[in-house]
Amino acid sequence: GKIESAHGGTLFLDEVGDIPLPLQVKLLRFLQERTIERVGGRKAIAVNTRIVCATHQDLESMIHQGGFREDLFYRLAEIVVRIPGLAERHGDPVLLAKAFLKRFAAEMNPSVTGFAPDALAAIDAHDWPGNVRELENRVKRAVIMADGKLVNADDLDFGKGDEEDADVLNLKSAREAADRRVIRHALARSEGNISSTAKLLGISRPTLYDLLKQYDLQV
Template sequence: MLPKQLLCVPAPDPVTAAILVAAAPGFAIRHAHDAAGAHALLRAHPLPVGLAMLAMPSAAGPLDQLLREHCRTRWVALCTGAALDDAACRRLVAGHCLDFHTLPVDVARLRQTLGHAFGMAKLDVAPGQAPHAAESPASRLTGSSEAIARLRRQLRKVAAADAPVLIWGESGTGKELAARAVHEGSARAAGPFVPINCGAIPASLVQSELFGHERGAFTGAGRARAGLIESAAGGSVFLDEIGDLPLDMQVNLLRFLQEKTIYRLGATRSQPVDVRVIAASHVRLDDAVARGTFREDLYYRLNVLTLDMPPLRERREDVPALAETFFRDHARERPAHVRGFSHGALEAMHAHHWPGNVRELHNRVRRAAVMAEGRLIMPHDLGLDTAGMPALALHGARVQAERRAIEAGLGAGKSITLVARELGVSRMTVYRLMAKHSIAPPARKREP
């Protein structure tokens, strides 16, 4: 069940705070002294309803980004007349708030507004689902599916060791994020993390880029230069798409893994380097060994600790949490009127196959957040086709549940006030839902 909590930012004076207690019966009221404090609190503990105190015109600037990023919280503004005379405050209220009240507070009206805001928040959250999904502190491996939970458990075990790691996964599954999580959870976390895309380095420069060179080693080498592996000393080097490394360079990498020393190009002596190697590939290296494009001895040197990244189609229940995370990440880019995802968009994302995995989802959400014209992102904003989707999907089930709940209450002869109380929403929400589902109001009984 959604907790009945209210956030007030910035913290009000003692008199206003006492009035809010009377206006919000049943709410647990939490205070944040400023927008930064509210942002940290909402990141850790998402709350359904928020009160934005606009006592002065200057308050609009700090609060705008807060309300934009935490748009799933239902915001109500408390404004002074001076604040409403300011254009920035008016834009903030119109773009982000469910309703607003002018000071001094009308307790009865504010109580009704807060009840309505909480009712709207309840309609927006599926049973058992939090308004904002928790995200991994070490990486963006967001989700609560069994596949991602198993991966997190494996990451903790792998990070505690210091052996080479081999990560396999389709393109876009987050292999570099997993590698960073291994590094940040290890004893080498204070050292550098150096990612290298082996497929992006020209074959003629691989030796110099990875191992460095001495002065005069080749034309144009005017000074000595450390390689990328050497620059990761004390930390971790991430060799992405290691299957694209040329065979002759695989020999040098094997020597480094065996001896923990490197030879700079043009050097006459080796030098030790303390680096943990984390490698990744979107192709199975055992298949590459069978084809003769990858050295078998190097494969066994790397294949000590392994991690398999699950594709997004195998963890579809994580799609809403990931989409919400990406939506918040690009809060500065999107127009103020875009507040979140429609139920149709969530259904379309759940039904999509995601050949590009998390990277594809990220790109679609970012584009939709910028280009959407309505308050909610629709399937066409994401570029997703809704043809062939189940007729009775999540949105349809919710619509039917809303209609049945109201019809059952009114059919039993209950008043709208009693129906609203039993459903935990305001009378205005019940009236809105009756209009949405074309439910006629109950006939009033005539006096005898």
Template sequence: MDDHEQRTEAPARPGRVLIVDDEANARSALAELLEDEGYITSTASDGAEALEKLPLFEPEVVLTDLKMPRMDGLALLEEGKKLRPHVAFVVMTAFGSIDTAVSAIKRGAENYLTKPLDMTAVSALVERALEKSRLAAEASRLREQVERRLSFAGILGDHPSMQRVLKTVGQVAPTRATVLISGESGTGKELVAAAIHHNSARGKGPFVRLNCASLAESLLESELFGHERGAFTGAEKRRAGRFEQAHGGTLFLDEVSEIPLATQVKLLRFLQERELERVGGNETIRVDVRVVAASNRDLKQLVEDERFREDLYYRLNVVQIDLPPLRARRSDIAVLAQHFLRKYAEENGREIDGFTDGALRALVGYPWPGNVRELENAIERAVVLCEGNQIDADLLPVGSGREGPRAGEGDLGLLIPGVTMAEVERMVIERTLDAVGGSTAKAADVLGVSRRTIQYRLKEWRGGELEPDE
């Protein structure tokens, strides 16, 4: 093939110009001139017709007369800018009426031409206007791209499993689909829920969160659906529930597995009918709310155990996002650790360059039962305690046992052999509790034991009092 031919540049994309004038002759003369110069043109005989053509023809430049029946040029300019902010308007004004031209410029017109038209001036102005319009469109495209990246930027992760998660978040966010986010404690469920909200059309609406494990059964129902005055003892005023508060936005139901069966029925009804009644009321209320739910327990298993309604499970699970535990995406550990290091160094006004090799090895080798939250806490602590400009393994809980024997490089930072089963158990429980913010229920979930087991151990070690839970 001829080398020369390959290098020939593709012709520039032809500009699109909409010509608006109530005089047919003027329209066709302009159209002819611009077509000759390689533009694609369309015409309209007044502002109203032009406005209708904007979304269909998608002009980059609008060349418009000012005095026209129905809708004049200034009104077209004003409405058109709202509809298509990047379109460049060039107004044509009768000789001697500079005032209107000036007010057009003030309202965002790119330039003006005086009639009778000088055709050379027309093509030069249209060319410049086209360039302006394309630059503006490009700038806003870039801005959107940056904003999109920023709003996802809170969620770090290059591991393929996280890339899949991010892709799903991007696909599902703009829809109204109910999403169920599952994953162990600290894997980023709330972060993902917030990202879904912020990247949806309802992103400017409220993001309301309710932890379903935090309230007693009777309270949960009125918290969700609100109540009428006198619905129960103590209900002195009518109160809007979280659903009503989330109108136009997203309701994030955290730990959805903890919703009692009776309340599950009501939630199901809302997801099916999009309407609800306040507790003690019979007025039916319609609200526009998207539901995103999260659980760190296996809902499917709970369905099998008849602790969670199957129909509700399917309603919630329109789209499922499963967040992998950190130990299943070890390649992300270093990136996350660097991110938290920068964050906490800045917050604490510390100058720390990074981690020693030993620290990085320890970070990557540790199983992180409390996932990203545990990692974040560990880094914050290390930053605060760090005296030099690098974080070494001994500042990380993974590098040295907090209790009992000091560590070598063992997976849990314990000397193996040389440590008793009881010590291992205590360390695992205490670290997990640390990582999940002290909640025995969450620690029990992570460790796969009952909450009672943990409470008994704590009672043994700490003497007497049971840990208060959320």
């Protein structure tokens, strides 16, 4: 449906490297034939749309590992624009972090006005393997966690802290550990009120209930 709705325009596919192999086949077929079939239909529908993709992964390595189709790669890679990661853009992480803080503070914790010097130094020194998304998520969590006017380095949680960090083995478990800490802190700030906690976290009540169940957290 997304491809058909983009007829006459541009369709942006973010993180194309995460597309499962069966869907890669369908995307390749569309790029070759420029037609689609609706679910349950048999009629080919011509669609004229420009496809723009983005990924943080090394697709050529994924091809060698069998995770991405080589023919699809060459269909997509007619024009490639490489955007350097944050680690290669000195000064940008701090500028972006300040912009994120301003936005999240207005939405979630108006008492926060900026970063402490140790936080700015930590942001500047970090390698940012997750690039802008990692930066955005860390700043969001830090704004929620901050108790004073300034976000400090500990609020950014770069893995030098509590017992949970000792058990972090991969990105998934690292995120789960950080989520638990943020949810606990938000619950404490909201005195256990579910509606207030959900609003502080920027999520819906059902989503918060799901997270509480997923992480076995008690209100």
